[in-house]
Amino acid sequence: MxxxxxxxxxxxxxxxxxxxxxxxxxxxxxxxxxxxxxxxxxxxxxxxxxxxxxxxxxxxxxxxxxxxxxxTGVIEYTEEKGSQKVRRTYRNLLKETIFKATVELNKKWCLSVFKDNAGVIEFDSKNGVAFKVETHNHPSALEPYGGSATGIGGVIRDILGVGLGAKPLANTDVFCFGNPNTVASKVPEGMHHPKRIVKGVVSGVRDYGNRMGIPTVNGAVYFDDGYMANPLVYCGTMGIIPKNKIEKKVNFGDLILVVGGRTGRDGIHGATFSSIQLDQESDVTAVQIGNPIVEKKVLDVMLKARNLNLYRAVTDCGAGGLSSAVGELGEKTGAVVYLNKVPLKYQGLSPWEIWISEAQERMVFAVPPKNKKKIVEIFKKENVEAVFIGEFTKDKKLTLIYNNDVVTSMDMKFLHDGVPKPTRLAVCKVKEEKEQKPVKMTSSEISKALRASLADLNVCSKEWIIRQYDHEVQGQTVIKPLQGNDIEVSGPGDAAVIFPYTVVRGTKKGIVLSNGLNPQYGKINTYKMAASAIEEALRNAVAVGSDVEKMSILDNFCWGNPNKPEILGSLVRAANACYDMSKAFDVPFISGKDSLHNEYSIGGKKYSIPPALLISAMGVIENVANTITMPLKNNGNKIFVLGITRDELGGSVLAKIKNIKDGIVPNVYPKESKEIMKRIYKAINKNLIESCHDCSEGGLAVAISEMAFSADRGVKIDIDAIKTETIRSMTIAEILFSESNGRFIVEVYPDNEEKFQEIFNCTVFSKVGYVNDDKKIIFESKKNKIKVQEDPETLLKVWQSTMNW
Amino acid sequence: MKKVKTLILRTAGTNCDYETQAAFELCGAVVECVHINTLIEKKDKIFEYDILAFPGGFSYGDDIASGKILSNEVKNKLGDKFKKFALSDKPIIGICNGFQVLVKMGLLPEPKLFEQISTLSYNDSDKFECRWVYLKTEKKVKNESNCIWTKNLPDIISLSIAHGEGKFIPNNKKLLNSLNKNNQIVFRYSSKDGSKPEYPLDPNGSIEQIAGICNTKGNIFGLMPHPERYVFALQHPAKEGFDGEYGWGKIIFQNAVDFVK
Incomplete structure (x- = not known):
């Protein structure tokens, strides 16, 4: 040395x-x-x-x-409820909550969980489907376009790097931003204006995703000023992989091949910088520079090389660059790498920069020596650079050589297992939720509140974003993000369904993607936020025709500084909710990711973001022909509300609009919900449901209005017929805007009513109205002398105008 | 029965090759996706095929302008072969980025000329957009055109578009007149009832709502919308189609395969 x-x-x-x-x-x-x-x-x-x-x-x-x-470290957790204190020590929170649920559920169709770059479940007898969601928050705060582009580029490589490589079929994206209408003077010094961040982030995903030829089919956008200086950018990719390509194995003597982009000085310290609070001094060179066409070329050729069995293992160069990729692949064997063989964008990099640079579009392969010539040839044929930089050894050491000097010689064991387990303190003081004072509103106040809800940033149409993404490329998007009964109207679909017929010829099956996220609930109760997110993701998938028994979920925690016990405590609670709900719904987690340290400082004062748990759901659909959309279909059809409406306005859109203090955050009743979900699947497959929509932000009023204006139809609803919890009587406004979980709105053809009701026997449902032929959306309570009447066209415009940029 | 062989040209940034292949195969063709480097290596390989397809995507990232680099590459390295293929009356289709390539290379509107005399420029909305649109087929306006690709279609169909540079502009009025006179404008963006559309049903501001054109012979067809994304009824936003199963895009591929047979 x-x-x-x-x-x-x-x-x-x-x-x-x-x-x-x-x-x-x-x-x-x-x-x-x-x-x-x-x-x-x-x-x-x-x-x-x-x-x-x-x-x-x-x-x-x-x-x-x-x-x-x-x-995965030690957490000393204390939960305080009033004067009661409960203590518990976690040796490894992940293993004791999320992963534990998966192990206990032990689904045979989970093919690869929590060990590779993505989770894989069974698609059919020959294929699996892989799904991964990543975050790219700090880079997107500094350089929105480059940050989000490399975010999507990175998660696509996770799918290329799962097993021996999957073919990407769809992308998802979920963002949290500050209010885009913030006046410039209110934006913290040194930070980008939220609107600029929104536009940059959307453009980045658009340009990378579209050029990769992967449709972006599902997502969500959440606005809250807590994300002003630290936006959240979640990017996901789903891909399909033959079952016999799911395992990878590195042998001693295999050569290390780096393929794709060259290494440069971009993305130095990306992995470590993500653990530091953002401020105006944060260094932009930590952000990588993306080039989708380079990655597309790698994708095209590597699938050919995979099918020719030319390599034994592959992984992507993500955080930590070659250091992580080679380190991971060589963990059990050892590796020697000649750093000056790594192709560079330009000269002048120090050996450590070459080794940890997070330059994009690079994949690392383990190639048996006999395929040495052939694999390089096949990449070269399509102008993809592929260079051998070393080999896997059996000394269980990491050896790096630069210009004949040994510059690194360390034990793999120390590198991978030598990190001391930290012990952190976590405290959660459970806030008691109080019911709000009864919310009494007149007909015209309800009208106003409905319009304000539809125009709310978190409810309004995201068409401006969705249309910039090619959500139809590959021709397999059969349930689309924007839905209508002809091609012109664009209602908010609950989930997307991919029909992978170009890859699996003759198949009838599909893959559903959906998500759930509601940081507003987390400000009051992170347990309920997590539980609600899980239920919402499942509800969204069920609404288009998915079988809840074939669903799997992913967790993505974005939290503040975990060194603060209260912040870590709120995370522990959310993780516990994940365990409880996964078990109760019988739905396993298959992969996940956490991004902690989402903290920024303004004028020396530190702020953490509102905690956000994104749940992404993926499931296999038996027959894509049996899927449905949310716009109402025909005049005269009956409208049913499935599930119970409870007095749960805590964290709701109405509470925000009307500045209502207090309120109970929606609870989850898994047993009740799951019964309804199973029956919806049954009813859809018997052709008994014409349209179905999930009821979430904005409650029944918003969900029913959306179904009507997306079809340019009217609907007449009898509010008095909606079944509510009987503990205390709810006001009309509370019934219309409560965000209770477990509810769906469905449309049923009159002749099918009887068969439909038979299926839902033993669950709570209410027949509330019908599709109107006079094109008026009417909510009426004769008992309370309330009548709200709106035109579908007007409401559509209100809903579309907020983000019509 | 004769096997109809289709070549789908691939290069860096091609991305609609899988679904275009599936569409041709659904219609009974045998399909190979061939990288341009292979064609440059074996220049006469193209004559092994009956149909040539330029699929959608972002060839070479659409750097400089959409389709420009690939069109130059084809023209400079394989120009005479492609011209010969085009003039032999064999079917050629260019979809989206493929249309941009055909136009910028000059195989459209007239392969004999083989010069760029029209272009596809930035959408009036100045952004990339993905949506479904209505298309009016030429026979609605005049008599059936020569285009072999668009026979047997109803007066109005819908297809999805996804592009940022789809505004068709001919070099001059004379060209526009001759395109009209020769029935070369086979698809125009339309309203549902066939009347002149406004944005967004007119998605890009093309001159005379032009969405797709063919050469005078009718064997070469270029269009911005994606027929390969609508071969099954399932792919339609409201699951509409014909024979309960298929989408109208399938007819377009079927026409070419039947033509060769």
């Missing part, structure tokens, strides 16, 4: 605690004192100082982004 001009020895053996921390801070290592000391001790045993390459390698591998130290 020697110091060369390009590689420096970092003297840490004699450093004091204070100096160790200073070193971590100065070099953006994001390592704690305990971790720095573990490194110091390791090198004390080796009786030498580390090189900069070694220190950087450890920092990337041990980053929160790569290792999930918080969720």
């Amino acid at each position: 020697k110091s060369t001009t390009n590689c420096k020895i970092v003297k840490i053996l004699d450093l004091s605690d204070k100096q160790l921390l200073e070193l971590s801070r100065k070099n953006v290592l994001s390592l704690s004192l305990e971790e720095m000391k573990a490194i110091q001790n390791y090198f004390k045993k080796l009786k030498r100082n580390p090189t900069d390459v070694e220190i950087e390698t450890i920092a990337q591998t041990w980053s929160e982004h790569c290792k999930h130290k918080t969720l």
